[in-house]
Amino acid sequence: MSALELPFLKNIGLMLTYKCTTACPHCIVKAGPHRTEEVLIKNAVNWIEQAATYRAGHIKGLALTGGEPFYNLDLLRRISDFGDELGMVVSVVSNAFWATSKPAAVQVLTSVPAIRMISLSTDVYHQKTISFDHVVNAIEAAEECGLSYSVAVCTDRIDDIEYKKTLTKLSKIIDEDKIRISIAFPVGRAEKLLKDSNYDTSSEPCVSACTMGSSPIIFPDGNVFACIGPVLTLKNKHPLLLGNVYEEPLETILDRAESNLLLHAIRIWGPRKLVAALKKEGYSNLLPDEYIEDCVCDACYKLMSNDRILDCLINISEDTDFIEKVAYGRVYFLNESRMAKTFIADGILTAEQ
Numbered sequence: 001m002s003a004l005e006l007p008f009l010k011n012i013g014l015m016l017t018y019k020c021t022t023a024c025p026h027c028i029v030k031a032g033p034h035r036t037e038e039v040l041i042k043n044a045v046n047w048i049e050q051a052a053t054y055r056a057g058h059i060k061g062l063a064l065t066g067g068e069p070f071y072n073l074d075l076l077r078r079i080s081d082f083g084d085e086l087g088m089v090v091s092v093v094s095n096a097f098w099a100t101s102k103p104a105a106v107q108v109l110t111s112v113p114a115i116r117m118i119s120l121s122t123d124v125y126h127q128k129t130i131s132f133d134h135v136v137n138a139i140e141a142a143e144e145c146g147l148s149y150s151v152a153v154c155t156d157r158i159d160d161i162e163y164k165k166t167l168t169k170l171s172k173i174i175d176e177d178k179i180r181i182s183i184a185f186p187v188g189r190a191e192k193l194l195k196d197s198n199y200d201t202s203s204e205p206c207v208s209a210c211t212m213g214s215s216p217i218i219f220p221d222g223n224v225f226a227c228i229g230p231v232l233t234l235k236n237k238h239p240l241l242l243g244n245v246y247e248e249p250l251e252t253i254l255d256r257a258e259s260n261l262l263l264h265a266i267r268i269w270g271p272r273k274l275v276a277a278l279k280k281e282g283y284s285n286l287l288p289d290e291y292i293e294d295c296v297c298d299a300c301y302k303l304m305s306n307d308r309i310l311d312c313l314i315n316i317s318e319d320t321d322f323i324e325k326v327a328y329g330r331v332y333f334l335n336e337s338r339m340a341k342t343f344i345a346d347g348i349l350t351a352e353q
């Protein structure tokens, strides 16, 4: 994962489609050519408008994801144009299937002129069907078209030889700060692939903050998740499922997310903070025996999928000491004062604290 932490709610994601040109074995949303779910243009326009007007333009970025957003180029063009017209910086993720040559890639990118940033995915899973050359073509085209770009590489083991080969090839053509690494997680289609995978494990959760919990994602079914991580595959109600835009306005959902103590504790310290709080309150017996090493999402996923643990976490999050730590932790570590100010104004915290 990138060490870059975006300020909270400066960016919002929109999942355009579950359709994809390929069906990677590690895909957590199980995208593929057989899928049919796609966001309706009228809904996308409505939700983007709500996002663009939220707190008088607080949200600056619109991140379009899938599935493969370039699968339906007309939909991508119309939605990216709309976001751009409302003043949002539009970015997109892609597997680069369309970059069959550099001229072809330039032609595709110039047909979606509102897109300013592109994240390209390549790794051993993607390369089963989409060659590394496509990503090279897309990078060269992005440079020619003046787009910012990064490349996302996923692996289930950081010592995997093929993963290292991909990193070596990439480092010959782009700067290392453009490479984003993530650990494949055994959910979605990857559950089968990685069932017997030889993850290194630890009795303690990963010592890392979450850098992806600042940009909620709206899905075609209206669900809004706090991140694009594995918790979006969970069927239970949990604090990182922020709401549904068919049931209430986006503003209500985002305002509630602003004071979501468990989410912000994860953003500041990572899920290990919640594990530590559960241990302190005597709930060690509920905790997992082991966690995937170097994978911050693993502890998060395990906590959020257990309803008994969630009940305990809800109790913990009502404790004044926890509220104070999170609210001031946001001020101190993330330079975000809105929560502390709101809690003081509402009498939940006192200014002296």
Ligand code: SF4
Pocket (backbone or CB within 6 Å): 020, 021, 022, 023, 024, 026, 027, 028, 029, 030, 031, 032, 066, 067, 068, 095, 121, 126
């Ligand atoms: S990981 Fe990306 S490219 Fe692969 S099937 Fe899923 S959406 Fe498509």
Ligand code: SF4
Pocket (backbone or CB within 6 Å): 210, 211, 212, 213, 226, 227, 228, 229, 230, 231, 240, 266, 271, 296, 297, 298, 300, 301
């Ligand atoms: S740590 Fe939790 S909130 Fe952060 S990206 Fe992973 S699943 Fe999402």
